[in-house]
Amino acid sequence: MAPGRRSVLIAGAMLPVVRYVPASALMPGRDEVAAATPYRFLTAHQAATIVEATARLVPGPKDDPTEIGHPGAREAGVVHFIDRLLSAFAEDPPAIFAGAPWSNRHTDGPDHLKKFVPLVERQAKAWHKRIKQLRKQVADAVIALDKGAVADGYKDFVTAPTTEQDKLLTDLADVREVLFSLTIDAMYSVPEYGGNHKLAGWHEIGWPGDIQPAGYTKKQVESDDGPDPVSPADLGSVQELIDALPILTRSAQGLRRG
């Protein structure tokens, strides 16, 4: 039996109700998440922990008053993206590779991206393995966050104050790496994967996202959009990044190339 098939069955056995709710149907608030269990893989506690942790990594208006008008991980439904990925093989085809050639964001037609691409053998083997690893990493991350909170005198991570949450996410580099990279994928990918709810991730950064079959006009490609200086509020972060640029070597991704 393939390892992933077994994992799905085990996960199913753990959940009282195995019910798939498309992420696009959900827009949970802070309390709703803990109350309902619209998750295929995550337990309510795991989900709540991920919601709070990822909201520290990419905060929205509920997490930081200075972010009013700027949605974050909570608003983008990051936890639903993660849950869907961790149970990707509960769907057929598995929810790994969104379809083609385009969504309905620039046509009146159907959203072809919703229809996931069936996996070939090499992909199925790799993704069973990867999801098994990810499930363990995510479960371990939740345990580590709770353990850290308890050691500092709190009941668990979810109920600890945000200063404590930030401290734990700063100290626990492995936890941060797992959750932050999943959060990034969820915030900025096409929403068919279950994150980027209401295109919150894209709107926030002014990214039009998938543009086919419309494309861009010659004018849009060639024109100078005019002055748009970095806002004074962001200058500090940008300057610090610029100072660190020489650190970028092959260990980070380079520019795209042909």
Added chain:
Amino acid sequence: MADRAVVVGSGAGASVVCLELARAGWDVVVLERGPAYSRHPDKPSHRFSNDELKANRYFEMPDPLTEPRTFRASASDKDVAGEVNQLAAVVGGGTVHWDAKVPRFWDIDFKKKSLLGDYPDSDVCDWPFSYDDIAPFYKRVEHMLGVQGPSELPAAPTLKHAPGKRGYEMPPGPQQFSSMTIAAGCTAVGMHPYAFPMAANSKKHDGRPACNDCGQCSGYGCPINARIGALAVLDEACETGRVKIRAQTFAHRVKFDGRKAKRVEWIGPHGQRGSDRADLVVLAASAIETARLAHLSELPDPHDRIGRDMMFHNFVDGFGIFMERRMHAYRGRSTTQCCEDLCDPDYPGMREAAQAAGLPYVRGGIMELGGSQDPIAEANIYRFLLETIHMGDPTNQATPPFGKRFKSLMRSSPLRDRLAGVSMVGEDLPYATNRVDLASVKDYRGVPVARLTYSPGQHEQVAVAFCASQITELMKAAGATVSAAVPESLGNMTAIPHGAHIMGGMRMGTDPKTSVTGKHGMVHHLDNVLVADGSVFPTSGAQNPTLTIMATALKNVTHLLHS
């Protein structure tokens, strides 16, 4: 019965060989380890979309969890398994998601030793043919692919070193604002940029639509088939009715008897094993995989040359950041302008830089102007940099390396929307110690994977240091508020190459002691094995390699059919 060729791989080199063999009446079997995603562009099998995550999830790539390679910087190191400069493995090969840039190599690329002299501690040599010999094949491949390009190229340095009329079918499409901005910087420092020749439609051509400038070229399959690369050629080959493509079929051994290759053994989509009889075997699996297959097959190698002299381009990443405006490099075909001045070893200051380091000469390479990246890549760079800044600054432990700082960077977007980059494709010299052999690690089929041993040499270090300073200057001249160029090979000499330009390992030459294939790409010690990918390159050139891979394959198969 017609002669029968078995072609391993279905990418750039394979496509032209298939077409020529089929036209000459051969039956051709193509063994491609990956699936067929866009074999028929207008049919539902078409699988590509504007989807950065899908690309990151190895959709068309070998996944390192099932098909890793191993890497070590030197023979004394232990190799580590993972993602090592993989190319797309699907029908069409790397060209399904290439950036489709098709500059020609220069005259000096083919005659480096004769024209530029000896290079100590390297295997620099001449190719077995000259620029003039390959020029007609360049033109034919430009026609086959359907290239958009300028009607006039710079007299110097481009036409001076790569003369002759081009086979461009279409004029250049819209020019990116970011690319034009950096090109203006090139001009201001005395360089000669021009519209990058690209195998993407700028108007309806070959039954396919014009590119609509969606901006997701490099690393993405084209959703509208305005850019299909080798599939344009492979489709034509299939129309002869003589070409059969076996997708998801991995060739793991060439069986030979004496000087004759007889069969190619393969493992099919569900692990079934089989083989195909061959009168001619064509190895075109891309350079690392072809060397791997040659090793797996134990092809005759009396002088221990198979897999040696592997080359990757020696990239420099330039970051031109514009604090006052957004460069929107996400609109339009990525990097619509290029500049070749740093390919010239006589570029002002370059000889002096070489001399100061005690080297005979150095070279950079073609620069792709005005590129950027998409949001997931951008976000991961911020994540990485914030973490690094955090670790390096013990006084700033109170501010976490995430949260508002991260959002602030994503909104202001210094490394995406304000970025107009320069990516230089620097020449990488051949060294016998840079090689591919077999690892003890196996892929999911149980077949040993390729082990790469590679580190850049002194030429590469001196060249990128010099070129990085030139790139910094030209981006300043373009008006970038911040201009920094990062030579990839400096500061991290053990880093794994990832530039997707892979050459050498089965190099052509006239002397079997120093080469694996002869002057027409046939394996020296066998009578019927043609190599038709970048592995035959004796030197790496300083331009994107695919056009030269195809032109060389076309030249060699043409010779084979007429000999």
